[in-house]
Amino acid sequence: MEKNIAVIWGDCSSPEIVKQTLRVLDKVAEKYGHTFHYTAAAMGGEAIDKYGDPLPQHELDKCLAADSVLLGAVGGPKWEGLPGEQRPEKGLLRLRAGMGLYANNRPAKIWPQLAPASPLKPEIVAQGIDFIIVRELIGGVYFGNHETHTLENGEKQAVDTMPYAEHEIERIGRIGFETARKRRKKLCCVDKANVLDTSRLWRTVMHRLQAEYPDVEYSEMFVDNCAMQIVKNPAQFDVIVTENMFGDILSDEASMITGSIGMIPSSSLGDGTRGLYEPIHGSAPDIAGKDIVNPTACILSAAMMLRYSFGMAAEADAIENAVSRVLDKGLRTADNMSDGCTCLGCTAMGDAILAEL
Amino acid sequence: MEKNIAVIWGDCSSPEIVKQTLRVLDKVAEKYGHTFHYTAAAMGGEAIDKYGDPLPQHELDKCLAADSVLLGAVGGPKWEGLPGEQRPEKGLLRLRAGMGLYANNRPAKIWPQLAPASPLKPEIVAQGIDFIIVRELIGGVYFGNHETHTLENGEKQAVDTMPYAEHEIERIGRIGFETARKRRKKLCCVDKANVLDTSRLWRTVMHRLQAEYPDVEYSEMFVDNCAMQIVKNPAQFDVIVTENMFGDILSDEASMITGSIGMIPSSSLGDGTRGLYEPIHGSAPDIAGKDIVNPTACILSAAMMLRYSFGMAAEADAIENAVSRVLDKGLRTADNMSDGCTCLGCTAMGDAILAEL
Ligand SMILES: CC(C)[C@H](C(=O)O)[C@@H](O)C(=O)O
Ligand SMILES: CC(C)[C@H](C(=O)O)[C@@H](O)C(=O)O
Numbered sequence: 001m002e003k004n005i006a007v008i009w010g011d012c013s014s015p016e017i018v019k020q021t022l023r024v025l026d027k028v029a030e031k032y033g034h035t036f037h038y039t040a041a042a043m044g045g046e047a048i049d050k051y052g053d054p055l056p057q058h059e060l061d062k063c064l065a066a067d068s069v070l071l072g073a074v075g076g077p078k079w080e081g082l083p084g085e086q087r088p089e090k091g092l093l094r095l096r097a098g099m100g101l102y103a104n105n106r107p108a109k110i111w112p113q114l115a116p117a118s119p120l121k122p123e124i125v126a127q128g129i130d131f132i133i134v135r136e137l138i139g140g141v142y143f144g145n146h147e148t149h150t151l152e153n154g155e156k157q158a159v160d161t162m163p164y165a166e167h168e169i170e171r172i173g174r175i176g177f178e179t180a181r182k183r184r185k186k187l188c189c190v191d192k193a194n195v196l197d198t199s200r201l202w203r204t205v206m207h208r209l210q211a212e213y214p215d216v217e218y219s220e221m222f223v224d225n226c227a228m229q230i231v232k233n234p235a236q237f238d239v240i241v242t243e244n245m246f247g248d249i250l251s252d253e254a255s256m257i258t259g260s261i262g263m264i265p266s267s268s269l270g271d272g273t274r275g276l277y278e279p280i281h282g283s284a285p286d287i288a289g290k291d292i293v294n295p296t297a298c299i300l301s302a303a304m305m306l307r308y309s310f311g312m313a314a315e316a317d318a319i320e321n322a323v324s325r326v327l328d329k330g331l332r333t334a335d336n337m338s339d340g341c342t343c344l345g346c347t348a349m350g351d352a353i354l355a356e357l
Numbered sequence: 358m359e360k361n362i363a364v365i366w367g368d369c370s371s372p373e374i375v376k377q378t379l380r381v382l383d384k385v386a387e388k389y390g391h392t393f394h395y396t397a398a399a400m401g402g403e404a405i406d407k408y409g410d411p412l413p414q415h416e417l418d419k420c421l422a423a424d425s426v427l428l429g430a431v432g433g434p435k436w437e438g439l440p441g442e443q444r445p446e447k448g449l450l451r452l453r454a455g456m457g458l459y460a461n462n463r464p465a466k467i468w469p470q471l472a473p474a475s476p477l478k479p480e481i482v483a484q485g486i487d488f489i490i491v492r493e494l495i496g497g498v499y500f501g502n503h504e505t506h507t508l509e510n511g512e513k514q515a516v517d518t519m520p521y522a523e524h525e526i527e528r529i530g531r532i533g534f535e536t537a538r539k540r541r542k543k544l545c546c547v548d549k550a551n552v553l554d555t556s557r558l559w560r561t562v563m564h565r566l567q568a569e570y571p572d573v574e575y576s577e578m579f580v581d582n583c584a585m586q587i588v589k590n591p592a593q594f595d596v597i598v599t600e601n602m603f604g605d606i607l608s609d610e611a612s613m614i615t616g617s618i619g620m621i622p623s624s625s626l627g628d629g630t631r632g633l634y635e636p637i638h639g640s641a642p643d644i645a646g647k648d649i650v651n652p653t654a655c656i657l658s659a660a661m662m663l664r665y666s667f668g669m670a671a672e673a674d675a676i677e678n679a680v681s682r683v684l685d686k687g688l689r690t691a692d693n694m695s696d697g698c699t700c701l702g703c704t705a706m707g708d709a710i711l712a713e714l
Binding site: 089093121146151163164166195228232246252253255256257 | 441444446450475476477478479481498499501503504505508512513514515516517518519520521522523524549551552553554555557558561580581582584585587588589602603605606607608609610612613614618
């Protein structure tokens with residue numbers, strides 16, 4: 001197969017991980033007889049520096065013209081003082097919206113080889129941590145109206161609005177049920193229905209969908225309770241579906257309990273097969289240019305792209321198995337080091353994964 | 358001293374813990390020569406059953422007429438199907454607003470005797486968990502406009518609004534700085550300033566206050582990152598100040614890492630000394646009437662009331678020390694049981710604490 005991949009190299013240490021990822025993709029292409037064409041697209045700090053805009057239309061167009069998009073991570077201290085509209089994150093939010101990517105999949109899964117790195121007790125980890133947070137990505141308070149005005153008494157008031165329409169809930173709810181159906185068939189809808197109207201509308205829509213998925217065990221949980229349960233008993237979860245802001249918070253918490261956020265990929269998808277694939281970690285400005293950043297989450301994001309956007313399951317398996325064998329050999333980057341393991345830099349970790357392919 | 362305490366007995370297993378708490382208060386009164394008058398006020402399920410309203414004005418008036426309010430916990434399956442305005446939680450929200458309680462203090466502190474119950478690894482717990490979340494309690498999306506309407510295309514849309522005015526931020530920000538000043542002098546403001554206008558206004562106001570508290574080390578963190586850091590490295594925190602919804606989620610997460618939510622009290626205060634004191638746990642419907650619920654969080658809430666509303670520091674110390682000695686003796690309720698300890702029911706735990714007073 002021939003595929004066009006838009007590549008957002010990203011900021012700070014991000015180009016280092018993207019570089020290793022493209023080496024892995026090239027190797028897979030060679031081995032399985034595919035051709036991947038890469039088109040660099042600028043977003044985030046790089047785009048601000050080049051165009052004064054975190055995502056100019058022509059760069060978004062490159063992403064829309066591609067079969068899928070691979071992203072490292074954007075942002076860094078250099079761009080932190082800028083006003084809201086010109087910040088790197090704004091580019092990311094506009095990319096998600098511009099590509100119609102409403103479904104963000106964030107797996108929280110422990111690699112057995114890295115289990116000791118979890119901040120949770122071994123007894124809890126031993127029960128298994130393997131769930132997915134399906135986060136709504138282009139609605140809610142992220143994309144509602146934001147305004148700051150002056151009240152009659154002279155003080156300022158800011159107001160953010162959190163809107164959700166039925167169709168926005170239905171399409172992500174469906175992804176939640178479909179994802180659960182392919183796994184252990186348990187879906188938990190997380191919300192704050194005792195306070196929010198949006199949450200109550202979520203529940204109404206979810207109940208409607210539930211009738212279509214009688215094989216899936218459906219439950220509901222308040223977000224504050226969920227923040228507790230993820231720490232107390234993560235084994236209870238299979239798939240969690242939730243709105244944008246709750247998903248942001250809970251998925252970060254969930255990734256941390258795996259103990260190795262340098263290993264966690266994510267996918268963002270819309271109605272078609274074109275997606276955006278990125279590690280959940282940031283651009284790690286503090287270690288940029290040192291060739292010590294962990295490229296694995298980005299490499300695993302590419303594997304997700306092969307699986308979910310290109311239907312290349314064997315190729316994705318090959319990458320994931322290569323990563324697993326590298327871990328079996330005790331090879332680690334600095335973020336995951338433990339006694340008895342060998343510490344590799346970013347390029348060397350890329351080499352190690354390539355060698356297993 | 359003579360003090361009037363409004364007592365909200367609460368629902369399900371709540372009256373059991375309140376009963377033990379009043380026994381403890383009576384003992385303190387006797388020992389230190391105080392008189393506490395109790396006035397029962399109905400809120401939550403009890404008020405719904407009696408008056409069809411989770412907080413009728415006459416019951417709120419009882420709270421406003423008191424020197425302080427003690428609450429167990431409200432809610433339960435019996436009232437879950439009711440529409441929003443008639444649910445027990447609505448009573449709690451109206452009580453907070455009606456009493457002007459904008460500052461919710463939620464300590465996350467490990468009792469050394471219960472450290473093994475933490476879901477976190479011993480290495481992390483050993484670094485110390487002792488921080489306070491100062492949560493804004495009567496603003497933000499909890500008290501903004503909530504509405505559900507039909508769009509032109511016939512589908513429903515729900516919209517929740519999250520407003521914050523400068524004075525609302527300033528008063529809670531000040532509590533954050535003051536609280537930090539009395540402790541290890543570190544304050545972290547948690548928000549989502551890369552997305553929300555309200556968060557950006559929070560930062561503006563916090564920066565203004567910062568100038569008045571040069572002795573406090575001030576920092577800022579995004580809420581998603583904070584949800585990670587609480588699990589990864591809780592020792593880094595002293596005082597966290599945050600808006601209502603983020604505070605709800607993070608304080609529940611924080612209480613869980615202590616491993617014993619049956620031990621965590623909370624206070625909610627406004628401008629005066631009158632406060633609302635309640636355990637952070639719920640009404641535990643599943644164990645109601647069995648005399649096995651842990652009364653300690655409610656008893657410790659009463660201790661907080663003595664300390665913060667009545668200025669009775671020695672009396673509060675006496676209660677807290679009594680609880681600590683009970684734990685030293687290996688006495689536990691079922692929720693905190695571990696090998697070698699003795700399991701007590703609710704009344705017996707009350708007896709044990711009384712005996713140490
Ligand atoms: C950078 C930020 C706007 C973004 C978000 O909140 O969605 C990030 O935290 C994420 O989760 O991808
Ligand atoms: C019951 C609910 C409305 C309440 C809240 O969200 O504030 C509770 O979770 C709490 O934290 O006291």
